Amino acid sequence: MICTVMATLMQSLDSTIANVALPYMQGSMAASQEEINWVLTSYIVAAAIMTAPTGFLAARFGRTRRFVTDILGFTFASSLCGAAQSLDQIVIFRILQGMFGAALVPLSQAVMYDLYPPEQRAKAMSAWTMGVMIGPIFGPILGGWLTEHYNWRWVFYINVPFGVLAAAGLLAFLKETSHSNSIRLDWIGFGALSLAIGAFQAMLDRGETLDWFSSNEIMLEACLAGLSFYVFLVQFALAPRPFLSPRLFADVNFTVGIILYAVNGLIMYATLALLAPYLQTLMNYPVVTAGIVLAPRGVGILFAAMICGRLMGRLGPRTLLGTGLIIGTCVLYQMTSWTPDISTWTIVTVGVGQGISIGLVAIPLNITAFATLPPERRTEGTSIYALMRNLGSSIGIAVTGALLQINTQVNHAFVSDAVTPFNHALGRGAAALFWNPGSLHGAAVLNEEVTRQAQIIAYMDDFKFMLILSIITLPLVLLTRPARTAAGRSPSGSAREAVH
Numbered sequence: 001m002i003c004t005v006m007a008t009l010m011q012s013l014d015s016t017i018a019n020v021a022l023p024y025m026q027g028s029m030a031a032s033q034e035e036i037n038w039v040l041t042s043y044i045v046a047a048a049i050m051t052a053p054t055g056f057l058a059a060r061f062g063r064t065r066r067f068v069t070d071i072l073g074f075t076f077a078s079s080l081c082g083a084a085q086s087l088d089q090i091v092i093f094r095i096l097q098g099m100f101g102a103a104l105v106p107l108s109q110a111v112m113y114d115l116y117p118p119e120q121r122a123k124a125m126s127a128w129t130m131g132v133m134i135g136p137i138f139g140p141i142l143g144g145w146l147t148e149h150y151n152w153r154w155v156f157y158i159n160v161p162f163g164v165l166a167a168a169g170l171l172a173f174l175k176e177t178s179h180s181n182s183i184r185l186d187w188i189g190f191g192a193l194s195l196a197i198g199a200f201q202a203m204l205d206r207g208e209t210l211d212w213f214s215s216n217e218i219m220l221e222a223c224l225a226g227l228s229f230y231v232f233l234v235q236f237a238l239a240p241r242p243f244l245s246p247r248l249f250a251d252v253n254f255t256v257g258i259i260l261y262a263v264n265g266l267i268m269y270a271t272l273a274l275l276a277p278y279l280q281t282l283m284n285y286p287v288v289t290a291g292i293v294l295a296p297r298g299v300g301i302l303f304a305a306m307i308c309g310r311l312m313g314r315l316g317p318r319t320l321l322g323t324g325l326i327i328g329t330c331v332l333y334q335m336t337s338w339t340p341d342i343s344t345w346t347i348v349t350v351g352v353g354q355g356i357s358i359g360l361v362a363i364p365l366n367i368t369a370f371a372t373l374p375p376e377r378r379t380e381g382t383s384i385y386a387l388m389r390n391l392g393s394s395i396g397i398a399v400t401g402a403l404l405q406i407n408t409q410v411n412h413a414f415v416s417d418a419v420t421p422f423n424h425a426l427g428r429g430a431a432a433l434f435w436n437p438g439s440l441h442g443a444a445v446l447n448e449e450v451t452r453q454a455q456i457i458a459y460m461d462d463f464k465f466m467l468i469l470s471i472i473t474l475p476l477v478l479l480t481r482p483a484r485t486a487a488g489r490s491p492s493g494s495a496r497e498a499v500h
Contacts, residue, residue, distance in 0.1 A: 001115060003169030004108045005127055007071050010162050011104040012135025014043070014078070014097065017143040021152040028152065029087040038205075041394065042091045045201045046098030048390035049194040052243070054103040055380030056185045058110075064176045067107045068167050073100035075163025082156035102390075106382035111174065113370065113378060123309035125366045138298050140276055141291035148288055189235040189243030196228035197391070204398035208405045248373070248381055256476050257369025258388040260321075263473045264361050265389035266396030267328065267466050271354065273397045274404070274462055279347075282340045282455065296348045300355020308363040317364035317371075322477045324360025327353060329474065332467040336460050368480050400462045407461045411454035419450060 018025070018039055026036040058066045077097035084090035109128060116124040146154040203221040210218050236242045249255050272294065279290040304324070311320060331353045373381050 001112070001124070001127065003166045003173070004111050004115075006162055006166040007067070007104050007170075008108045008128060009135050010071075010159055010166065011074065011101040013139050013142070014101065014135075014156075014159065017139035017155045018043075018152075021143050021147040021155050024147055024152040025090070029090065031087045035087055038087075038091050039094055040397070041201060041205050043094045043098040043101075044390060044394040044397075045198055046095040047102040048197050048201075048387060048394060050099045050102035051106060051383055051387040051390055052193060053185060053190055054106045054383035054386075057103070058107065060185075062176045063107060063110065064170065064174045066103065067111070067174070068170050070100045070103045070107070071163055071167040071170070074104065075160055075167070077101075078156045078159035078163070082153040102386075103383070105389075106386040109366070109382045109385070110378055113382075122312040122363075122367060126305040126309045126363050128366070138295065140272065141288075141295050144287040144291040184241065186235065186239055186241060186243035189232055189239065192228045192232035192235060193243065196225050196232060199225035199228060201394055201398065204395065204402065208402045244384065245377065245380060248377055248384060251373050253372045253480050254369050254381060254385075256479050257365055258385055260325075260361065260365055260473060260476060261369070261385060262388040262392030263469060264358065264365070265392035267332070267470065268354075268358055269393035270396035270400040270462070270466060274400060274459060278459055282452065282459075293344060293347050294351060296351040297355035297358070300352040300357075301359040302355075303352075304356045304359020305363060308359065312364065312367070316482065317368045318477055318480050318482070320360050320364040321368065321480070322474075324357045324362075324364070325470065325474050325477065327360065328357030329467065329470045331357060332463055332470055335463040336467060338460065338463070339456055371482060396466075400465065403462055403465060404455075404458050407458035408451070408454045411457045412451055415450050415453055419446060 022036050022039065025031070025039060029036070054066075074097060077093055077100055080093040081090055081097060084093055112124050112128045113121065142158070143155045146152075146158065199221045203218055203225060206215075206221070207218055212218055213222070232243075236244060236246065275294060276290060279285040279293060280287060285293065308320060331350055334350055369385060370378060370381060
């Protein structure tokens, strides 16, 4: 279990550890802001594409063999990222890292399900979920500390010892599963889905820079994504052995689970991606301090993980899941009124609340989504489950980033309407001294302040977008159903007896 959680933590940590180091990489690689963002999106897109065939590769070559190979490949790719000398090299190595890291989360989840009987899975999945959720929370802290005290390259080198230990431990303790060379992959379905994901992500990343659909490139990427996804759906519906089994989505718990997991990943990753620059640019927090202020989310997740195993049997997964979503909705509502004048204590308490929400959603969701899924579909199900989280996080980061830029421009124009020679507030006191639009320096300083105010409102708009998304998905909890054992009892009853 330790080695399995270590592999999960290593992969989830890398999804955010490079965030705070991006400015240092940008200077070292002489890259633009758009180019350096490829360091993040290339990893997420590669992981999203390669998550889908996890079930096929595990069934074809054996789950343990695949697990260990991916850990070693991820570790080697991490060392290459640390040694990269150009932007092209680090993007290529990040793609390689994402390809190997894609299967670590779904395989580790499948392993944890097989290691423990049903009555112990709630506690086991609490430990596993901590590895998945704490990584993105503590990634910025560790990345900031390593970057400031050593070098940005160490955010990648740190994976090497842990990767070697996890691979050695799994080779020593984990037995190989059955596998078959006769299994075939639906290459048309896989290729179409991969092309759709890649083209869609490229459209989101490049849209704001190229003015969206006024650009031929964006039009081409949008058409390619839509056509590829259509081909995937046709193959999914008509192929005798499609890339993804339709039986997976016939399970209501699983279908609702992947939707909620995608939204949970979108909110968590997008919030982290927004708050890191918010604290550093608008509130003038040093990079390490910003990471420390974000850390209490991890405390909230730890607290939720500790109580979930005990409360699951008494209250049931659906009650905890609904409670977590409600808490998360309340937290987002509070964040819609944030300004840079808020106290550090407010950021910390809201962070703890969001961490509790993430934990209360993720842990029961891991139980609920697979409660009624047949065991032979579990590895394939965990791969799709992880794919939806990757898609949710990548789309969330891209969409909220694009909305932030668009709304900043719109709000800048709106606020600028009040900046005229006829505004008496600009002609008196300190405003007349520092924000005098009649001088070049005063006009520049005034424009900087208008941009700052526009950004503050744009951040509020992003938090409102996530709030609306959270409210819309909340009723889906009512569609979930508990699994029934042969004796007619729900798993919550077994869990209750185990707790007692």
